[in-house]
Amino acid sequence: MINQTSSMPSSPPQAPLVVEMRGIVKRFPGVLANDHVDFELLHGEIHGLLGENGAGKSTLMNVLAGLYRQEAGTILVKGEPKAFSSPRDAIKAGIGMVHQHFMLVPSQTVTENILLGLDDPRFIMRLPDYNTKIAELGERFGLKVDPRAKIWQLSVGEQQRVEILKMLYRGVDVLIMDEPTAVLAPQEIEGLFVTLRAMIAQGKSVIFISHKLQEVSVIADRVSVLRRGIATASGVPSKGVSRQELARLMVGRDVIFALDKKPGRPQDVVLEVTDVHAESDKGLPALRGISLNVRAGEIVGVAGVAGNGQSELSQVISGMRRCAQGQVLLNGDKISNRNTLFGIQHGMAYVPEDRTHVGSAPNLSVTDNVIMKNFRKPPISKNGLLDMKAATKHANELKLAYDIIVPTVSTPVRLLSGGNLQRVILAREISGLPAFMVAVQPTRGLDVGAIEGVHRLLLAQREAGAAVLLVSEELEELLSLCDRVYVIYEGKIMGEVMIGDDEPDEGAALSLSKGLVDTIGQMMTGTPLDQIQKEGVAAHD
Amino acid sequence: MDYTIILQAGIASGTVLLFATIGELFAERSGVLNLGVEGMMLIGAMSAFSTTIATGNPWLGVLVAMIFAGLISQIHAFIVITLQADQVVSGLALTFLGAGISLVLGEGLSKAGTVSLLPNFSIPLLTLIPIIGKIFFTNQSVLVYVGYLLVPLSWYYINRTRPGLHLRAVGEYPSAADALGINVFRMRYFYVFVGGMMAGLAGATISLAVSPGWFSELTTGGQGWIAIGLVIFAQWDPFRAAIGAYAFGALRRLILDIQGPLVLFGFANPFYYNPYLGFFLQMLPYLFTVVVLVIGSREALRKRIGAPAALGNPYVRGERGL
Ligand SMILES: Nc1ncnc2c1ncn2[C@@H]1O[C@H](COP(=O)(O)OP(=O)(O)O)[C@@H](O)[C@H]1O
Numbered sequence A: 001m002i003n004q005t006s007s008m009p010s011s012p013p014q015a016p017l018v019v020e021m022r023g024i025v026k027r028f029p030g031v032l033a034n035d036h037v038d039f040e041l042l043h044g045e046i047h048g049l050l051g052e053n054g055a056g057k058s059t060l061m062n063v064l065a066g067l068y069r070q071e072a073g074t075i076l077v078k079g080e081p082k083a084f085s086s087p088r089d090a091i092k093a094g095i096g097m098v099h100q101h102f103m104l105v106p107s108q109t110v111t112e113n114i115l116l117g118l119d120d121p122r123f124i125m126r127l128p129d130y131n132t133k134i135a136e137l138g139e140r141f142g143l144k145v146d147p148r149a150k151i152w153q154l155s156v157g158e159q160q161r162v163e164i165l166k167m168l169y170r171g172v173d174v175l176i177m178d179e180p181t182a183v184l185a186p187q188e189i190e191g192l193f194v195t196l197r198a199m200i201a202q203g204k205s206v207i208f209i210s211h212k213l214q215e216v217s218v219i220a221d222r223v224s225v226l227r228r229g230i231a232t233a234s235g236v237p238s239k240g241v242s243r244q245e246l247a248r249l250m251v252g253r254d255v256i257f258a259l260d261k262k263p264g265r266p267q268d269v270v271l272e273v274t275d276v277h278a279e280s281d282k283g284l285p286a287l288r289g290i291s292l293n294v295r296a297g298e299i300v301g302v303a304g305v306a307g308n309g310q311s312e313l314s315q316v317i318s319g320m321r322r323c324a325q326g327q328v329l330l331n332g333d334k335i336s337n338r339n340t341l342f343g344i345q346h347g348m349a350y351v352p353e354d355r356t357h358v359g360s361a362p363n364l365s366v367t368d369n370v371i372m373k374n375f376r377k378p379p380i381s382k383n384g385l386l387d388m389k390a391a392t393k394h395a396n397e398l399k400l401a402y403d404i405i406v407p408t409v410s411t412p413v414r415l416l417s418g419g420n421l422q423r424v425i426l427a428r429e430i431s432g433l434p435a436f437m438v439a440v441q442p443t444r445g446l447d448v449g450a451i452e453g454v455h456r457l458l459l460a461q462r463e464a465g466a467a468v469l470l471v472s473e474e475l476e477e478l479l480s481l482c483d484r485v486y487v488i489y490e491g492k493i494m495g496e497v498m499i500g501d502d503e504p505d506e507g508a509a510l511s512l513s514k515g516l517v518d519t520i521g522q523m524m525t526g527t528p529l530d531q532i533q534k535e536g537v538a539a540h541d
Numbered sequence B: 001m002d003y004t005i006i007l008q009a010g011i012a013s014g015t016v017l018l019f020a021t022i023g024e025l026f027a028e029r030s031g032v033l034n035l036g037v038e039g040m041m042l043i044g045a046m047s048a049f050s051t052t053i054a055t056g057n058p059w060l061g062v063l064v065a066m067i068f069a070g071l072i073s074q075i076h077a078f079i080v081i082t083l084q085a086d087q088v089v090s091g092l093a094l095t096f097l098g099a100g101i102s103l104v105l106g107e108g109l110s111k112a113g114t115v116s117l118l119p120n121f122s123i124p125l126l127t128l129i130p131i132i133g134k135i136f137f138t139n140q141s142v143l144v145y146v147g148y149l150l151v152p153l154s155w156y157y158i159n160r161t162r163p164g165l166h167l168r169a170v171g172e173y174p175s176a177a178d179a180l181g182i183n184v185f186r187m188r189y190f191y192v193f194v195g196g197m198m199a200g201l202a203g204a205t206i207s208l209a210v211s212p213g214w215f216s217e218l219t220t221g222g223q224g225w226i227a228i229g230l231v232i233f234a235q236w237d238p239f240r241a242a243i244g245a246y247a248f249g250a251l252r253r254l255i256l257d258i259q260g261p262l263v264l265f266g267f268a269n270p271f272y273y274n275p276y277l278g279f280f281l282q283m284l285p286y287l288f289t290v291v292v293l294v295i296g297s298r299e300a301l302r303k304r305i306g307a308p309a310a311l312g313n314p315y316v317r318g319e320r321g322l
């Protein structure tokens, strides 16, 4: 199937064009997000839009969906030129978008969310009538969701179905899905693909945005690739192009997929979490008896679909949230339900999910941000006062060591790109030589180069004998970095899998990791490991 | 003491709190906190009374009170919705502005004499129900009956109609509403106006029905603040608001009446003989308000009791759509 030698074959369009974007330009302060981009969508196709984080995919599609106005370029829908001034206009023209961040009112029901902003019903809402209508629509496209459920009760996967239903209910012909798989478990991704194919069968067209190669080559009929705002491929049939070629179009250079991960030498247990129960901000149970441990010299992963208690778990460990029951020990000292300072003094490092508000103080300089943990100690503290000279020196050393690209260390960190900001945070956390580090989604939203950098820093921590707990929604990341992975679902650990690091040969490693992904995927949707194993044994008998 | 009479008067006095609370509830459901209730009530009380004196028509008084207070509320709306300023500061300023305007315009009104008041009447069959009939349906002001209707209607409007759905969406997740073509700014202006009109009606209820007359800032005596506390206590639900408003109305009356008799339950009445105890009692509703407001300002607790998620935050339309 893989055709390495041929150049991009551009077969003549068989189906009529639904959408044509010509020379789209869109600028943000300091960034040219789209630089004369052309894009064509055929009737009845799934069109993959591929590109790294920050390549301009969302921007291009937000222009098509009426959320942004382009500075130059034209949009034609079924041959007619269009100028959308709001998403409403785009929907009227048959184009709807499901955003990466869902736009659903949590306290309202599925039906209420779908009816929001429509002219029918005029005044009195007879919800039962609409509930049946929406249930029927869901059935037609394989989108199972209870119309009477409140949004906050739904899993992220179900919420995505509501967003899709919202667009289908408005009768769109073109559905844009922005990174739809980022929030799904592997099995849910299968379900989504079934839905997308059902939509194609019923005469709709789909634009599928992703930064993941293999997904796009599985689901898409044709592919377009963006790199730094420029289209490097436009409407290439996905059958005729290899993954390597696509990767090169995306990144602009050959990508080395392998990381240099040395065999693990796990030592004593550093972090011990025992039967932790905690509530979410809403006062609902978020953690229901979590137990896990992390040893020195290993990276332990926590896998799971977003919103299954990962945030709360990392907050309990770092001391930012109280636990109602259970305890967290760091090198034998109880650190749960104490203040964060106690944890820090006992060797805790924390790389939080929210880089801009929890991980850093956006308006403060790089220097201020990197001394936030060690300002009490000499040389930065001198007779109880800050020695700014020493602080600047320290910051400059970190800037060099951690490759932070910034004109001077007095620059406020809000001006830094995501990758650089993450390096500032990691520099602060790692330079304190922590015994234990918890990192939550440390590579989310970063481009390939920055992701590699973060991965290398995490592996270096492991080499140096620190214990690392890595919370991530990217299975690949966990599989390539971790020694063990716990899977969390609705605040409970479903099971734990070992990840071997000495792989016999590539083929075996591939099938091994495929089996692992299946097992982890089942746990991510709520099947405990012992049950999976029992069924596995039963199937063999 | 005849407790049914105290409760009967308590329902009337609770109607004042009810109107103000429901009005503030609408504004807050749309995401705008308006601490100016006390000022808007004073405007309402003063303009209702003076209009009635001038024209002899109490209905016209009610109408003018609602419009005047509604217009004053739009100053707050402009400051917090269009200029996106801090809602607490602007609301406090509105309280002082409302009090100032009504004191100046109301100068001399306290000696104005009697006016024709809004009618009181009983509801024929319902008065016959034991106890309840006496308390709720006998010789009450027409506005008290309006209050009874307002509660279920407000609930139905918020929870079962299309505009109510939009109101809830705007207060919970304005960018989601905006993305679907709902005009967040217009909705918020409108519900701040509704809140102002209801505060004006509450003021008119005092000066034309419950304790007729104009007694400068003592007319409202801080009831606007209690209403703001009641919204939180009610968890933004009209029925709970009604329970709170009537309970506090009854409590106000009880505190007044309990200081009268010499003997209480066969004992010497301590509230009669020791006026400090009376002052202490009078303080209680305000103490409650302070406690509830403190609870309501705690972020974590607010989420738990179901505050509109966008309450207090200006809506800025960003290109990111967030
Ligand atoms: N609303 C915005 N304001 C400022 N910059 C933005 C905005 N949206 C996107 N950008 C910038 O434009 C570039 C492209 O972003 P985006 O379209 O979101 O990329 P992608 O979806 O491919 O990850 C990035 O550099 C991003 O930081």
Ligand SMILES: [Mg+2]
Residues within 6 Å of the ligand: A054, A057, A058, A059, A100, A178, A179
């Ligand atoms: Mg994007």
